[in-house]
Amino acid sequence: MNTAKRMLFQKEGLTYILLFLLLSGFLFPVYWMFVTSLQSNSELMKLPPKWLPVQLNLGSYMDILSSSVFLTFYKNTFLVASGATVMCIFVSIFAGYALSRFRFKGSNMITLLLLSAQMFPTVTLVIGLFSQYQKMNLLNTLFVLILAAASTALPFSVMLMRTFFNSISRELEEAAEIDGASRFRTLFTVIVPLSKPGIMAIAIYTFLIAWDDFLFGLTLVSDLDKRTLSPGLSLTFLGEYSYNWSGATAAAVTATLPLLVAFLFLQRYMVEGLTAGGVKE
Amino acid sequence: MVARRGQSVEAVLSLIKKQTMDGVKDMSFRLSRQQKNMIFAAVLLLPVFIIMMLTIISPLISAISLSFSDYSLMSPDRSWNSFGNYIELLRSSEFYHSLKITLTYVGTTVVIDLLLGLLMAVLLNRNIRMRRFLRSIFMIPWAIPTIVTALIFLWIYQPDYGVLNYMLTSLGIMDTNISWLQSMDWALAAIIVVAVFRQTPLVCVMLLAGLQNISASLYEAAKIDGASGWKLFLHVTLPLLKPVISSVTLIMIVNNFQMFTLFFTLTNGGPAGSTSSLAILTYETAFSKYELGKGSAIGVIWLALLFVFSVLFTRYMNRNSEH
Numbered sequence: 036m037n038t039a040k041r042m043l044f045q046k047e048g049l050t051y052i053l054l055f056l057l058l059s060g061f062l063f064p065v066y067w068m069f070v071t072s073l074q075s076n077s078e079l080m081k082l083p084p085k086w087l088p089v090q091l092n093l094g095s096y097m098d099i100l101s102s103s104v105f106l107t108f109y110k111n112t113f114l115v116a117s118g119a120t121v122m123c124i125f126v127s128i129f130a131g132y133a134l135s136r137f138r139f140k141g142s143n144m145i146t147l148l149l150l151s152a153q154m155f156p157t158v159t160l161v162i163g164l165f166s167q168y169q170k171m172n173l174l175n176t177l178f179v180l181i182l183a184a185a186s187t188a189l190p191f192s193v194m195l196m197r198t199f200f201n202s203i204s205r206e207l208e209e210a211a212e213i214d215g216a217s218r219f220r221t222l223f224t225v226i227v228p229l230s231k232p233g234i235m236a237i238a239i240y241t242f243l244i245a246w247d248d249f250l251f252g253l254t255l256v257s258d259l260d261k262r263t264l265s266p267g268l269s270l271t272f273l274g275e276y277s278y279n280w281s282g283a284t285a286a287a288v289t290a291t292l293p294l295l296v297a298f299l300f301l302q303r304y305m306v307e308g309l310t311a312g313g314v315k316e
Numbered sequence: 317m318v319a320r321r322g323q324s325v326e327a328v329l330s331l332i333k334k335q336t337m338d339g340v341k342d343m344s345f346r347l348s349r350q351q352k353n354m355i356f357a358a359v360l361l362l363p364v365f366i367i368m369m370l371t372i373i374s375p376l377i378s379a380i381s382l383s384f385s386d387y388s389l390m391s392p393d394r395s396w397n398s399f400g401n402y403i404e405l406l407r408s409s410e411f412y413h414s415l416k417i418t419l420t421y422v423g424t425t426v427v428i429d430l431l432l433g434l435l436m437a438v439l440l441n442r443n444i445r446m447r448r449f450l451r452s453i454f455m456i457p458w459a460i461p462t463i464v465t466a467l468i469f470l471w472i473y474q475p476d477y478g479v480l481n482y483m484l485t486s487l488g489i490m491d492t493n494i495s496w497l498q499s500m501d502w503a504l505a506a507i508i509v510v511a512v513f514r515q516t517p518l519v520c521v522m523l524l525a526g527l528q529n530i531s532a533s534l535y536e537a538a539k540i541d542g543a544s545g546w547k548l549f550l551h552v553t554l555p556l557l558k559p560v561i562s563s564v565t566l567i568m569i570v571n572n573f574q575m576f577t578l579f580f581t582l583t584n585g586g587p588a589g590s591t592s593s594l595a596i597l598t599y600e601t602a603f604s605k606y607e608l609g610k611g612s613a614i615g616v617i618w619l620a621l622l623f624v625f626s627v628l629f630t631r632y633m634n635r636n637s638e639h
Binding site: 047050051053054057058061062064065067068071079080081082083084122125126127129130132133134136137139141142145148149151152153154155156157158159160161162163164165166167182183185186189193218243246247249250253254264265268269272273280283284287290291294295298299302306 | 354364365368372373376377379382387439440444450452453456457459460463464465466468470471513516517570573574577581594595598608611612618619622623
């Protein structure tokens, strides 16, 4: 009994040690970003590095938040991410519902199209999009970025909504139909309210994808006032200002905070959604 | 004669019109439930169809058609060049070089992702203290934008003041500082570390969900049969987790094949082309040299490879799970 207890204790100890090691490895870079952003550049150029932010220096945050270029990038990213999220929610509800409730010849084709779309290399698509939008005079608009981000998130979102709708009983619709409600009304007043967790999951997913977009923003937009955060950060801070690490990390923290906050609060939906749509499918 | 023919045509037309009008009227009454459903479904699917057309199908077709021409921003000549781009590519060494780098990157990254993710998932599935808290903390790297991840690691890898060189030299592991991202030997490994940092949490969450689906009674049964520890893991956990592992593997392979952001921001293909992945080669060709035709050709070959791979992978996994 004693040896068994000791073994159990050792095993538990090992679990915590491994978890601690993994946790420090995976969280140190995040911590380091925060610490760096709170120090001035002259302090960053001294060794040994300061492991704790002893003297708080908010100068870099002041600079970032008063830089009109950065705020423009921020605003554009926010517009693109929100636009793509709204678009993706509506389109996925429609398509997911149709694929869940009706069986017809085209439905398999659409599913196949959606699934294979995830595999197409974005760089290849971008060349096609570039030459196409150039002809249509749509380059340098936030609309193309919204469209591109929404379509990146669509395959997964549609599949997730389909799985979600599959779990909702059809009797509800039949009851509503007997009451004389139109199909659209039934969808929005009966089915959609029951699918909130699924909708939350695709909303966070799309928002994260759109916020993370780099390639579309880099290639389809070249005007400074239409630029989004990722290409903006890359072209501004990784290029000419590469000595300004305090400023770069302050910008990075500012660009991450909304995501981090949203993620920590809404994580439950995200995890549920990922497991429902990504793994079981 | 002419007039009469004109009249008759008019008469026929009006007859057709009347009939179709009646038909439409009839239809609105006689549409079966089935037909109404089909129309409703078609309306619901219209938006997704239009978006996919605009952003996937038509650019894909235009990229494929560009790949057969010498089209560039300098000379917008879209005429057929009889496989010129493809022949040039398959004869040049840069394409194979990029393919090799991409495969090395994808292979290494996905294997490390899976091993670390599985370890993490198993640990977080144990009955530990603060389990919920730990689970959400571990997910943080995944909520950080890729570009921010790149930026953090650029600073960590910085040759003179970066914390990595400082730690390694002060621990006595190295004598001199290494310029990680400017080194032919280290650049690709340095990129892989960043990719693993951001991707492992996602892998962990998906595997964790799979682990939670395994019912406890199976473990009980195996324990009664005398299995424990490693045996339990190898003979109960792994086989039951296999479908999840295979779909996670496919997702990670496809995603990493596409990886552009990290390569572009960390090394931009350098030093001396040692991290020039397919994504970088395509981008450079199309948007730095403005040879959109040749760039598309790389993209098309790449697409074909990816397609063949995922068909084979899915078939292999399905066959295995049948046994």
